[in-house]
Amino acid sequence: MNSENHFNIVVIGAGPAGCQCAISLAKLGYKILLVEQHEIFQKNDFSSAATPLETLDKFDLPETVVGSYWQKISIVTTNVHQTWASPKILGAVLNFAKLRAFLAGEVETYGGRVWMGCRYTRHFQ
Ligand SMILES: Cc1cc2nc3c(=O)[nH]c(=O)nc-3n(C[C@H](O)[C@H](O)[C@H](O)COP(=O)(O)OP(=O)(O)OC[C@H]3O[C@@H](n4cnc5c(N)ncnc54)[C@H](O)[C@@H]3O)c2cc1C
Structure with a gap:
């Protein structure tokens, strides 16, 4: 795996909580990966918000x-x-989809990466 795909912290789920957590950690200088199982935010635009x-x-x-x-x-x-x-x-x-798209964009603004269409299933230590 190349160093581009090495991260300090992986945040699972680009909902408001995951995005906000990823933004805060990216602001602190951690190398963050935020993963979201859906390919686009309109896919689970469920909240009245x-x-x-x-x-x-x-x-x-x-x-x-x-x-x-x-x-x-x-x-x-x-x-x-x-x-x-x-x-x-x-x-x-x-607009819940736009909110999450904006927050995910902020993660990238602070140097984090966002992988859409990736579902966490398990991890190894
Ligand atoms: C019908 C409805 C109406 C609501 N109306 C309001 C309202 O008017 N006002 C209000 O304040 N709150 C409202 N809520 C509540 C609000 O939507 C939630 O509190 C908020 O979405 C929780 O944010 P979260 O980031 O914790 O989780 P979520 O928004 O659920 O985000 C979790 C994310 O993780 C992703 N994910 C899950 N598992 C994996 C995996 N294994 N791998 C990768 N990605 C994964 C999901 O796809 C999702 O995008 C409403 C909820 C519902 C259901």
């Missing part, structure tokens, strides 16, 4: 990952239906 507005600032997310904004929440159960609304925007509904 609604979040408070603060998340955008806290994780330095660009507007391009925002699908829409929200200012009202409704909780609907069998016998109670309650809505809370605000005149100002309270949160965003992220």
Whole structure:
């Protein structure tokens, strides 16, 4: 195996957690490989990804990952239906595929590698 494929840490799964972990470790200078079993992020675009507005600032997310904004929440159960609304925007509904593509791009920006379409099955010591 050539040295290009030697890594300090392999992170399995390019969800928000794996991507964020890989970004933090790459920022610390580790040689990171992030692997994702799906070939494209649209393949498992499962999350509604609604979040408070603060998340955008806290994780330095660009507007391009925002699908829409929200200012009202409704909780609907069998016998109670309650809505809370605000005149100002309270949160965003992220485009989950774009969010993960952006975060994976950040891993590469900080010197990490991202292998799409690779599934972890086992490891050897
Ligand atoms: C229907 C639905 C709606 C939701 N709505 C919201 C919401 O509105 N707001 C909110 O905050 N949260 C929401 N969530 C929860 C949110 O999506 C999860 O908390 C979040 O995705 C968890 O991130 P994660 O990185 O831990 O895992 P995941 O997002 O599940 O990412 C794990 C990644 O690992 C990959 N993977 C798994 N096994 C392997 C393997 N062996 N090899 C390689 N890759 C692998 C998977 O393909 C996946 O990409 C929702 C979840 C669902 C299901």
